[in-house]
Amino acid sequence: MSGIEIAHGCAKGERPLIPQVCRVVEITQETPDVKSFRLQTLDGRKPFDCQPGQLGMFGLLAYGECMFVVSAQSDEWVQFTVKKVGLVTEQLHALSVGDEVSLRGPYGNWWPVEACKGKDMLFISGGIGLPPVRSFLLYCLEHREDFGRIDLVYSGSKYDDLVFKEQLFDIWPNEPDMHVHVSLYHEDPQWDGPVAYTAPFLETLELGPEDGNRVAVLCGGPSLSRTCREALVGVGFDEGHIITTLEMRMKCGVGKCGRCNMGGHFICLDGPIFTLEEIASMHSDV
Amino acid sequence: MILTKQNLMPLLRNLTGAERDVFVPTQVDGVSKFALMDKGTVPDFEQVNTTMPPKDLLFPQTQKMYHFDVDANGSYRIHEYDESREQLVFGIRPCDMRSIVCLDEVFLTKGFVDEFYANAREKLTCVCIGCASAAETCFCASMDVDPQLAPNADVMLQDCGDVYNVIAQTPKGEVEVAAWAPFVEEGVVEPVTCEQSLAVSMEGVVDKLEGMYDHPIWDNLSIKCLNCGTCTYLCPTCHCFDISQDMRRKDGVRFRCWDSCMFSEYTMMAGGHNPRPEKLERVRNRFMHKLNFFERRYGMSLCVGCGRCVEKCPVALDITRLIDDVAAIG
Numbered sequence: 001m002s003g004i005e006i007a008h009g010c011a012k013g014e015r016p017l018i019p020q021v022c023r024v025v026e027i028t029q030e031t032p033d034v035k036s037f038r039l040q041t042l043d044g045r046k047p048f049d050c051q052p053g054q055l056g057m058f059g060l061l062a063y064g065e066c067m068f069v070v071s072a073q074s075d076e077w078v079q080f081t082v083k084k085v086g087l088v089t090e091q092l093h094a095l096s097v098g099d100e101v102s103l104r105g106p107y108g109n110w111w112p113v114e115a116c117k118g119k120d121m122l123f124i125s126g127g128i129g130l131p132p133v134r135s136f137l138l139y140c141l142e143h144r145e146d147f148g149r150i151d152l153v154y155s156g157s158k159y160d161d162l163v164f165k166e167q168l169f170d171i172w173p174n175e176p177d178m179h180v181h182v183s184l185y186h187e188d189p190q191w192d193g194p195v196a197y198t199a200p201f202l203e204t205l206e207l208g209p210e211d212g213n214r215v216a217v218l219c220g221g222p223s224l225s226r227t228c229r230e231a232l233v234g235v236g237f238d239e240g241h242i243i244t245t246l247e248m249r250m251k252c253g254v255g256k257c258g259r260c261n262m263g264g265h266f267i268c269l270d271g272p273i274f275t276l277e278e279i280a281s282m283h284s285d286v
Numbered sequence: 287m288i289l290t291k292q293n294l295m296p297l298l299r300n301l302t303g304a305e306r307d308v309f310v311p312t313q314v315d316g317v318s319k320f321a322l323m324d325k326g327t328v329p330d331f332e333q334v335n336t337t338m339p340p341k342d343l344l345f346p347q348t349q350k351m352y353h354f355d356v357d358a359n360g361s362y363r364i365h366e367y368d369e370s371r372e373q374l375v376f377g378i379r380p381c382d383m384r385s386i387v388c389l390d391e392v393f394l395t396k397g398f399v400d401e402f403y404a405n406a407r408e409k410l411t412c413v414c415i416g417c418a419s420a421a422e423t424c425f426c427a428s429m430d431v432d433p434q435l436a437p438n439a440d441v442m443l444q445d446c447g448d449v450y451n452v453i454a455q456t457p458k459g460e461v462e463v464a465a466w467a468p469f470v471e472e473g474v475v476e477p478v479t480c481e482q483s484l485a486v487s488m489e490g491v492v493d494k495l496e497g498m499y500d501h502p503i504w505d506n507l508s509i510k511c512l513n514c515g516t517c518t519y520l521c522p523t524c525h526c527f528d529i530s531q532d533m534r535r536k537d538g539v540r541f542r543c544w545d546s547c548m549f550s551e552y553t554m555m556a557g558g559h560n561p562r563p564e565k566l567e568r569v570r571n572r573f574m575h576k577l578n579f580f581e582r583r584y585g586m587s588l589c590v591g592c593g594r595c596v597e598k599c600p601v602a603l604d605i606t607r608l609i610d611d612v613a614a615i616g
Contacts, residue, residue: 010397011397011398013398015401016398016399016400017351017400017402017529018351018352018401019364020364021362021363021364061356061362061364061531061533061540062356062531062533063531064529064530064531065529066556085556086556086557087556089556099360100360100361100362221557221559222559248553249552249553249554251527251529251545252400254396254398255392255396255398256392256393256398256525257526257527257528257529257542257545258526258547259526259545259547259552259553261571261575263579263582264579269396283499283574283578283579285553285561285567286561
């Protein structure tokens, strides 16, 4: 069974290192330390056209810039969902609507939306791993007839850490043939649902490969990725049908500054999206 | 066409002009490097390799990319710098010319052109001097470089003892050499053969390394590495960079500067995860990049055999020994 085919090195662009000044047009507090920012150009347009899964370098001229997956987009804006973990993200969290920011991109490849047509989709993520996965999930929901059953398996350390709660609990469960499964890693007074780590929780759901007709889309930290890969392989998934989006420290976004390499591949340019089968054939430190 | 060595300095003095900067190998504060030629500069064309590689002519150690300001309303404006000047580098060696082949691949291909490099590259004229003799750490001939040839140089000067063969190799080189008429004469002389005492065999090494990612050789190699980064700064092909900024009051500048894969912060992520946390991963990544990864991506070695890292590594971590060791593994 051949794996899902993913395009690599497909991003092209002019003047990749010069940002444009953009404006924050909407801010959503997703969790105590996660916010989503919608950005437009100063004259009110969408900053760039991009495919779901592509990256943007979002930041502040005075403080620096970081790479994020575009977590959602419309014809008028792009959105980034940012967890406050360091110097730049702390400054991003201090932004107000109307503030000016810097943005460059898009970079990298995109989710294999064509190759997944007609498939059942199993999205798996933990914590801040959901925004990158959501870019694909939103595409599937916008093109609902092109995809089969959709499952989302999502976990967080505690209730407050779950991002996109409105979509998770009120919107997505009501989408046709979409099944949302949420667990927390620890007991929480705000939570009466399942308490389990993602991989064992995933195992209880008995979502198999359906003879290659189901594609798993995985994004989380190193241990979530490892354990969920094992769980998926354990129920018969081949690694060509498990897709992930990788993250590493990045500076340029176009395969030149050097640091995000996995062997001879650069996550920013050839990735961030690979099948696990592809990653297994690389010299990966990730 | 030939240029006598007596005519070298008169030619060089004639080349410096207001419209471009001329760089020559010389000593600056005790460090051998390519530096701007002015009246007091004493070029050194005898030393085979400068300590510092010439890569900063195309990829400065620190380079301002653009600057910006913010007004009282929090409104930002980005300003670009005026384009750089024409540069001529005189006396660059064939190994360093090969390094420019590698840098051209990195900065000018794969979907995105690095405009800062492209601009400097377009404005750089290279006059390469072939090597009649080698330093004891030179091994370019083992890395597919001919010490008397550099196909990508605009002008090649082959060292023939008392004279140089002058070969214009590009349209830019032809224009350059046309202006040298008062200093050159007709003729062709046999170049001196450059003997290198240090040699390695790369046969099979790229393919062998492919299967050696988890080999104990990396433990043995990395254990003495100090992660000082000297090798990366002196390497003519190392091109990793950081991007940062400096802002005072209402004005700021965004710049890039050389970075080094030998440093743990290089891959440290904001959440605390580091995919290459130890020396082993970093040393392995560097040597694999030189000898395997780049070959797979661009079809050429990222080591040009200049020998700078071999000479300057404080703990004698020697890439030629690694190549020998890999070659010796059955």
